[in-house]
Amino acid sequence: xxxxxxxxxxxxxxxxxxxxxxxxxxxxxxxxxxxxxxxxxxxxxxxxxxxxxxxxxxxxxxxxxxxxxxxxxxxxxxxxxxxxxxxxxxxxxxxxxxxxxxxxxxxxxxxxxxxxxxxxxxxxxxxxxxxxxxxxxxxxxxxxxxxxxxxxxxxxxxxxxxxxxxxxxxxxxxxxxxxxxxxxxxxxxxxxxxxxxxxxxxxxxxxxxxxxxxxxxxxxxxxxxxxxxxxxxxxxxxxxxxxxxxxxxxxxxxxxxxxxxxxxxxxxx
Ligand SMILES: Nc1ncnc2c1ncn2[C@@H]1O[C@H](COP(=O)(O)OP(=O)(O)OP(=O)(O)O)[C@@H](O)[C@H]1O
Numbered sequence: 001x002x003x004x005x006x007x008x009x010x011x012x013x014x015x016x017x018x019x020x021x022x023x024x025x026x027x028x029x030x031x032x033x034x035x036x037x038x039x040x041x042x043x044x045x046x047x048x049x050x051x052x053x054x055x056x057x058x059x060x061x062x063x064x065x066x067x068x069x070x071x072x073x074x075x076x077x078x079x080x081x082x083x084x085x086x087x088x089x090x091x092x093x094x095x096x097x098x099x100x101x102x103x104x105x106x107x108x109x110x111x112x113x114x115x116x117x118x119x120x121x122x123x124x125x126x127x128x129x130x131x132x133x134x135x136x137x138x139x140x141x142x143x144x145x146x147x148x149x150x151x152x153x154x155x156x157x158x159x160x161x162x163x164x165x166x167x168x169x170x171x172x173x174x175x176x177x178x179x180x181x182x183x184x185x186x187x188x189x190x191x192x193x194x195x196x197x198x199x200x201x202x203x204x205x206x207x208x209x210x211x212x213x214x215x216x217x218x219x220x221x222x223x224x225x226x227x228x229x230x231x232x233x234x235x236x237x238x239x240x241x242x243x244x245x246x247x248x249x250x251x252x253x254x255x256x257x258x259x260x261x262x263x264x265x266x267x268x269x
Contacts, residue, residue, distance in 0.1 A: 058214055068085075093149065209223055
């Protein structure tokens with residue numbers, strides 16, 4: 001079964017349409033004479049998990065900043081319906097605030113201190129850190145700090161969660177645990193997620209849809225219908241999808257090591 005299908009181009013903007021949490025049309029962003037984003041079209045539907053993949057410097061974080069409103073874009077180019085929240089590559093916790101206070105900082109519109117604490121407590125329980133409420137950020141491991149950052153993004157109940165390479169600094173095992181956690185949170189909260197990543201396998205494992213960005217342009221977009229739990233995809237299926245995605249960026253997959261003994265892997269050596 002082919003699980004990678006070319007996704008149709010986003011249609012024209014319809015006034016008042018609410019079939020999307022984010023809609024980007026002909027979005028350009030330049031810094032001085034450097035054109036970073038060039039006529040980007042992109043849609044994120046409610047509850048959808050979208051990955052944005054591309055080489056370093058192609059404009060992924062710039063697009064995420066437009067979507068998060070950290071960088072102000074014209075409303076005709078970037079529309080986000082509802083609240084968005086971001087988790088960055090570095091957890092960005094305030095070292096002089098306890099863990100629960102760092103999470104509660106995202107609740108500026110919740111006036112009662114007690115309510116802020118309860119919501120922070122709940123969000124920290126969801127990421128498995130009930131025992132770290134009163135810890136200081138410096139007492140956390142990298143993975144735990146990243147969980148706090150996720151709790152801080154979740155606590156405001158966003159309809160769009162923006163993840164800017166939040167797992168790239170973690171070791172491989174912690175990264176797998178974080179993938180599982182994000183999928184669990186995504187299912188429970190039914191929010192849409194945009195994950196910025198360099199990692200083709202991470203995008204394939206997590207996303208429903210994938211946009212490949214290259215030199216500030218959307219090169220290609222795909223629907224991914226890779227079953228997450230019912231049936232593990234076969235190695236050739238994954239390899240085929242990976243090769244197709246890499247080809248859109250003009251990259252060839254790493255060839256097998258010719259010195260490796262092929263019999264060894266078959267258990268015959
Ligand atoms: N505030 C800014 N002022 C000037 N140039 C900027 C600014 N923000 C981003 N850029 C430039 O825009 C380009 C794209 O940066 P961006 O951070 O979006 O890339 P990226 O794809 O997220 O890269 P990476 O994967 O390495 O994080 C880079 O050349 C960067 O130097």
